[in-house]
Amino acid sequence: MNRGNFEKNTSRTNDARNATDRANTLRKQQIFKGRGCPFSGKKALQINYKDVAVLSKFLSERGKIIPSRVTSVCFKKQRELAKAIKRARFLALIPYVND
């Protein structure tokens, strides 16, 4: 929400933000590492476009969808997840961009 600063030095702040975003992704990578798909199996999480708590686990700090190679979500579930996230965005439950 630091608008004034943002406009003065857009490229540099953007770089810095993308860097923190990457760092955040790396951190999530470590959290998810060594596990199978969180949506597969008997006790798996359910994908639901209304469930902001679950969806936000698979979003970066900027609100981007984290790649499945990081979160180890299987390809089938990643497609479902992406669709659910996009529906939640449409209903203004989660932001399109987080800046």
Place this chain on the structure above:
Amino acid sequence: MKNFYEVVFIVRPDAMPGLVESIASDITKIIKDEGEDVTKTEFCGLRQFAYPIKKNKSGHYVLLNIFGNSTTIAEIDRKLRINENVLRHLVLKVDRLDNNPSPLMQNKHYRENLLSNSGEEEFSAKNIGE
């Protein structure tokens, strides 16, 4: 052929008291007149948006679960699009309807429980009211 549908719509935050309910009951009436079913109606209350919609920062969320024909659903979709008090709506055909309260309705305590016991289906409607 009848299908399962989920309808979510968002009403303006400055709507008169009772307007949200009346829109929902209008829709319910259309469906009932066709001899079809509304299996669940949820008023999720005033909720903050993640981004402004038509300069509004919040809105009343309503969720309807419907078992009906596509023609009826098309009519509801049309009605919602015309209504100026409805900021946004989403109509989905789903494989099955969940009669438990949706995550939009559930309080924080419940959600934490759900995440720690991820996927277990033991939570009934009774546990949530507290």
